[in-house]
Structures are given as structure tokens and as C-alpha cells.
Amino acid sequence: MKLIYIHRTPLAAIAALSKTKNSISLLEPYIYRREHFLKAGNDAEGNEVYALWLNTDMLLTRRLIMSYCELHNISDDTYIVKDVRPGNFRTKLIAFLFYLGLPRIALALLKLCANRNLADPLPGLTGID
Amino acid sequence: MKIIYHCYGGTHSSVLAAAIHTGRLDTTKIPSTAEFFSLPFFDTRSSSDIGIIVQYGSLQNNIPVFILGRKGYCTAPSKIFNWLAEIFGVKEKYIIIDTTPTLNWQMKLGGYLSRRLGLIRLGRPFIIWGARRAFKDIVNLVLATQRRLLL
Numbered sequence: 690m691k692l693i694y695i696h697r698t699p700l701a702a703i704a705a706l707s708k709t710k711n712s713i714s715l716l717e718p719y720i721y722r723r724e725h726f727l728k729a730g731n732d733a734e735g736n737e738v739y740a741l742w743l744n745t746d747m748l749l750t751r752r753l754i755m756s757y758c759e760l761h762n763i764s765d766d767t768y769i770v771k772d773v774r775p776g777n778f779r780t781k782l783i784a785f786l787f788y789l790g791l792p793r794i795a796l797a798l799l800k801l802c803a804n805r806n807l808a809d810p811l812p813g814l815t816g817i818d
Numbered sequence: 819m820k821i822i823y824h825c826y827g828g829t830h831s832s833v834l835a836a837a838i839h840t841g842r843l844d845t846t847k848i849p850s851t852a853e854f855f856s857l858p859f860f861d862t863r864s865s866s867d868i869g870i871i872v873q874y875g876s877l878q879n880n881i882p883v884f885i886l887g888r889k890g891y892c893t894a895p896s897k898i899f900n901w902l903a904e905i906f907g908v909k910e911k912y913i914i915i916d917t918t919p920t921l922n923w924q925m926k927l928g929g930y931l932s933r934r935l936g937l938i939r940l941g942r943p944f945i946i947w948g949a950r951r952a953f954k955d956i957v958n959l960v961l962a963t964q965r966r967l968l969l
Binding site for chain 1: 886888894895897
């Protein structure tokens with residue numbers, strides 16, 4: 690199974706990396722990119738986790754992914770697209786900073802959050818199927 | 819190999835390009851109003867069809883031709899499809915063509931009135947006026963695509 694996290698900002702990669710328990714530092718080479726895709730690794734269940742961020746309507750991104758899979762006869766059972774939704778003020782602020790083109794500050798804030806709450810640095814970040 | 823024509827709503831310029839490419843429209847003369855409206859999907863798709871790829875027809879060598887609406891995000895389809903090809907390991911090639919450079923103000927206004935505002939009777943005369951004016955440009959775009967296919 691492939692899990693594809695989508696968002697308008699690199700928050701998609703942060704959600705994917707937190708799912709795979711990989712370090713957020715993997716994102717650093719790409720934080721200035723307004724659009725990119727990243728293989729975040731495998732999660733605890735062995736699913737391949739990807740992040741895809743692009744400054745477009747998220748519904749369009751989701752539909753394009755589904756259309757592409759339909760076009761190539763890729764079964765619905767082999768992938769899940771998850772919209773990343775910032776659920777609390779902290780994650781909304783981080784997403785907004787990314788959106789403003791201030792990824793360094795967003796990442797610094799994220800690391801600060803991670804240092805203060807090691808167990809779950811982004812409790813408000815949810816992936817919706 | 820697959821060919822995908824895309825425009826804002828996937829219902830005007832992309833439909834015309836796909837119709838020309840699949841041989842539904844004669845390229846030597848400008849189509850009549852009836853010919854335009856006899857085309858499948860011409861000025862009929864709504865905002866709920868945005869992002870959904872529809873097969874329009876096939877070429878003689880069985881290459882399928884698709885149409886797609888993608889709002890104002892011109893580069894989104896090719897970028898997302900390239901990433902997905904990497905994710906799913908798809909080797910098949912496709913040609914993705916943005917047909918919006920062929921649009922003129924009449925088609926934009928007509929499309930907005932007809933599709934966005936639902937003022938079909940008001941929008942359609944503008945669409946036909948614009949489609950007639952843009953027809954040669956769309957034919958040239960299709961010819962360029964056909965040349966790319968030969969490479």
C-alpha cells in the first residue's frame with residue numbers, strides 16, 4: 690500500500706515524515722521548493738509513505754491523482770490519498786509560514802515544538818482519507 | 819503513449835483540440851455552430867468535472883486522446899503525473915498539452931458566462947465567436963502535437 694500525503698505546502702512532507710518516524714531534517718534540502726514530492730520511507734505497517742506538495746486546489750490534486758491511477762489501471766486498493774489538515778493553532782501557524790515563503794522560520798518553530806513535546810510534536814496534524 | 823489536452827474547464831479549447839486530433843472536425847474549414855455543439859463535452863462539463871480525465875477518442879494507431887479541466891493551474895497535471903509515474907513506476911509516456919494559449923477573450927468571457935454563471939444563452943454566442951477565431955490556432959497546436967508524435 691502507498692500512502693500519499695498532499696498539501697499546498699511542505700506540511701505534507703512533515704505529516705509523511707512523522708508517519709514514518711523519520712527525521713524532519715530529511716525535508717531540509719527541499720523546504721524552499723513550492724512544489725515537490727518526497728518519499729518519506731515506510732511506516733510501521735510496511736506501507737510506502739509519500740508526500741506531495743503543490744500550490745493548487747487540494748481537491749484538484751486529489752482528483753488528478755485518482756484520474757492518473759484510473760488511467761493506468763492502478764487499483765484503489767493499492768494507494769490512499771490523505772489530505773493533510775492542520776488541526777490546531779501551532780500547525781496552522783507552521784502551514785501559514787510555509788505558505789508565506791518563510792520555511793526556515795516554519796522549520797525552526799517545528800523543531801521547537803518537537804523539543805518541547807518529544808512524544809508527538811504535531812498533535813494537530815491529521816491526514817484525512 | 820497517451821495524449822492529454824487540458825484547459826481551464828476541460829470543455830472548450832481542449833475539446834476542440836481533441837476533436838481535431840481524433841478527426842471529428844475537418845481542419846480545412848471553420849466548423850458551423852451546429853458542428854461545434856454536436857461535439858461531445860463541448861460547453862457541457864461543469865466545475866464538478868474539474869480534475870477528471872475523460873477519453874475523447876483514439877487515433878488510428880490506437881493512441882488514446884483525453885481531455886482534462888484543471889482550473890488555472892496550468893502546470894499541475896504534468897508535474898503531478900511525472901511524480902506519480904515515479905511513485906507507481908509507470909514507464910508509459912504521454913504528451914500533455916495546455917490548450918489555453920489558443921484562447922481569446924471571447925472564449926474566456928463566453929466560458930465564464932456559460933459554465934461559471936450558468937448563463938448559457940448569453941455565453942454561447944461568445945463561445946462560438948471565439949471558437950471560430952481561435953480555430954486556426956487550435957489546428958496549429960494539434961499539428962505541432964502530431965509532429966511531436968512522429969519524433
